[in-house]
Amino acid sequence: MLKSFARHQIGICDLCGLPYTHGIARWCLSCAESLFDTAIHCSQCGLPLGEPAQQCGECLNTPPNWQHLVCLGDYQAPLSHYIAQLKYQGQFPVAKDLAQLLMMAIKRTQVDEVWPEALISVPMHWRRRWRRGYNHSDLLAQSLSKQLVIPYMPKALVKNRMTPTQQGQNRLQRQSNLRGTFTFGTLPSNIRHVAIVDDVVTTGSTILEITHLLHEHGVKLVDVYCLCRTSAGQM
Ligand SMILES: [Zn+2]
Ligand SMILES: [Zn+2]
Structure with a gap:
């Protein structure tokens, strides 16, 4: 599957x-392949x-407000190990390599x-970004933007306040935590279709x-590009 993307490199x-x-970024072809989930995922x-289908029953009955979600797979090793390197260990070159797989x-x-x-x-709240020194989703989106040749708009949204860590909380708790957290920033008014880039959904x-x-604010279609998609119980 990845052969067409492989580069001759030593x-x-x-x-x-x-x-x-012949490999992809920092991996040989077969290891790069192992970073992709073989399961079939709901396109939304x-x-x-x-079983093979376009969408899951839940999305057919009560679809989320976005259109499509693309991910590499579940949040599990070895992919989770690279996400941790990017998120907590400041290993910036990982962003480019993971973005290449996501592309x-x-x-x-x-x-x-x-x-x-x-x-x-x-977006990350400025205080958290200042503490960490960077926003990993921002690095991922920058790399993906270069690879897909789609402009990246880093100022589209602003995070107004710090939210407690979401880990271990259910959907309802998370939603009430998030209410009013983001405000709209700067996005050209003619843009109707955007993709949100994130590490783990x-x-x-x-x-x-x-x-x-x-x-x-007038955007009609929203897609999601993330490294991992996992259900709440697994994080
Ligand atoms: Zn290998
Ligand atoms: Zn679904």
Whole structure:
């Protein structure tokens, strides 16, 4: 599957430790392949499906407010290990490599060739960003923007207040935490279709809140590009 994306390069694979001559970013072809989930995912919410279908029953009955979600897979090793490197250990080059994998997943699913006009990322409160020194979603979106050749609009949204960590909370708790957290920033008024870039989507509450805000400001279609999609119980 990845052969068409492989570049001729000489390196030592970051996962298996073997030398390779054709690989993707820091991985040999077969290790890069192992970072993609083989399960079939619902095209709208991104959760794994039990049987081949376009959407899950839940999305058919009560669809979320966004259109499509593309992910590499579930939040599990070895992918989770690279996300932790990016998020907590300041290993910035990982963003470019993970964005390259995500770009492949997006190109595979983008059958109708309806591309978003802009990418945006999930903003971080300035105080948290200042403490950490960077926003990992911002780094991911910057790299993805270069690879997909779609402009990145880093000022589209602003996070007004710090929210307690969302880990271990259910969807309702998360939604009430998030109410009024984001405000609309700067986005050209003619933009109708955007994709939100994030590392891990769990309950989808943040994406629902952001999509709602984007709809209020004239954006018609919202897609989600994330590294991992996982259900709340697994985080
Ligand atoms: Zn390898
Ligand atoms: Zn679904």
